[in-house]
Amino acid sequence: MSGWLLYGATGYTGRLIAREAVKRGLRPILTGRDRKTVGKLADELGCESRVFALNAPASVAANLHDVQAVLNCAGPFARTAPTMIAACIQAKVSYLDITGEIEVIEYAAAQNDAARAAGVVVMPAVGFDVVPTDCLAATLAAAMPGATHLTLAFTGSETSPGTAKTILAGLPEGGRARVAGRIEKVPVAWKKRTIPFSTGPREATSIPWGDVASAYYTTGIPNIDVLMAVDEVSANQMRKLRKLAPLLKLSVLRSVADWLVDRLVKGPTDDDMAKQRTHLWGETRDAAGRTASATLDTPNGYRLTSYTAVAAVERLLKGGVEPGFQTPARAFGKEFILTMPDVQMSSIVVSEPPIA
Numbered sequence: 001m002s003g004w005l006l007y008g009a010t011g012y013t014g015r016l017i018a019r020e021a022v023k024r025g026l027r028p029i030l031t032g033r034d035r036k037t038v039g040k041l042a043d044e045l046g047c048e049s050r051v052f053a054l055n056a057p058a059s060v061a062a063n064l065h066d067v068q069a070v071l072n073c074a075g076p077f078a079r080t081a082p083t084m085i086a087a088c089i090q091a092k093v094s095y096l097d098i099t100g101e102i103e104v105i106e107y108a109a110a111q112n113d114a115a116r117a118a119g120v121v122v123m124p125a126v127g128f129d130v131v132p133t134d135c136l137a138a139t140l141a142a143a144m145p146g147a148t149h150l151t152l153a154f155t156g157s158e159t160s161p162g163t164a165k166t167i168l169a170g171l172p173e174g175g176r177a178r179v180a181g182r183i184e185k186v187p188v189a190w191k192k193r194t195i196p197f198s199t200g201p202r203e204a205t206s207i208p209w210g211d212v213a214s215a216y217y218t219t220g221i222p223n224i225d226v227l228m229a230v231d232e233v234s235a236n237q238m239r240k241l242r243k244l245a246p247l248l249k250l251s252v253l254r255s256v257a258d259w260l261v262d263r264l265v266k267g268p269t270d271d272d273m274a275k276q277r278t279h280l281w282g283e284t285r286d287a288a289g290r291t292a293s294a295t296l297d298t299p300n301g302y303r304l305t306s307y308t309a310v311a312a313v314e315r316l317l318k319g320g321v322e323p324g325f326q327t328p329a330r331a332f333g334k335e336f337i338l339t340m341p342d343v344q345m346s347s348i349v350v351s352e353p354p355i356a
Contacts, residue, residue: 004068028047054080054084071097099127105210116323123328125214128304140282175208183213278301294346312328
């Protein structure tokens with residue numbers, strides 16, 4: 001299988017994906033802005049390389065004339081996705097990325113008509129965020145038709161530089177939740193709940209995760225919260241950041257923050273990823289108070305991203321995905337996550353509301 005381009009190939013997650021693709025016999029065109037680093041990785045993996053910046057859709061589209069799809073791994077995606085999506089639609093090339101940014105997913109959804117007219121697929125978030133949670137949401141929605149509320153939760157791990165920059169970029173915007181079908185601003189860490197993960201109960205607090213956007217398109221459920229397991233000290237620190245977060249809108253401070261991330265954040269090592277597991281939980285609730293819940297256990301989120309992103313490209317290039325905006329579970333089915341290595345989902349537990 002050939003004919004696809006991996007943009008941002010030399011970033012932390014881009015390298016994982018490039019190596020996983022080659023391991024599976026694929027040869028993506030490795031692409032980025034720095035000729036030296038892109039060329040070195042391409043030589044190592046035996047892939048073609050291409051160098052260009054995301055300056056304007058027309059100039060980017062000129063570099064896509066011989067590919068069927070682009071997998072964008074260059075974050076923060078709020079800075080890269082709009083130009084690359086526009087270029088892909090112009091060049092009639094399908095677009096995928098590994099974002100977890102709510103605004104990017106919403107932007108991609110708004111391109112549905114243009115993508116359909118061009119006959120291409122626009123599918124953001126084919127990594128850890130949101131493939132496992134998207135498939136879990138779809139599974140629970142199928143178990144409880146007519147659900148009005150969806151809650152998703154997961155355990156975190158050490159972050160990569162790109163993830164850290166994305167988190168910093170999103171801090172000034174505060175928290176997000178979907179309420180009555182609309183994405184609403186909420187305070188950072190505004191909710192907390194004890195989550196019954198497969199490894200035992202843990203405290204979790206709400207975060208502005210990508211499923212606030214994507215799970216609505218996958219399930220149609222109008223009220224969605226996402227939480228991450230954190231200790232009380234970390235949760236309190238997140239709440240304290242509410243007052244400081246607006247300062248990150250200043251370009252000077254953002255540049256300093258990005259500089260510090262590049263020097264201090266390295267991402268998990270191969271040994272770390274081999275030892276770490278990610279644990280997820282989800283629950284749907286209907287108007288009568290009935291609930292359906294399940295747990296999902298996967299490899300480390302970065303390792304899982306390398307699996308799901310490559311698999312998404314493979315499936316897309318085989319054909320059969322309807323043009324336009326898509327979410328992973330809507331395009332590939334709720335069982336998509338179960339085709340990945342070392343993934344286990346529990347049986348669904350359905351509970352009736354307590355008797356008054």
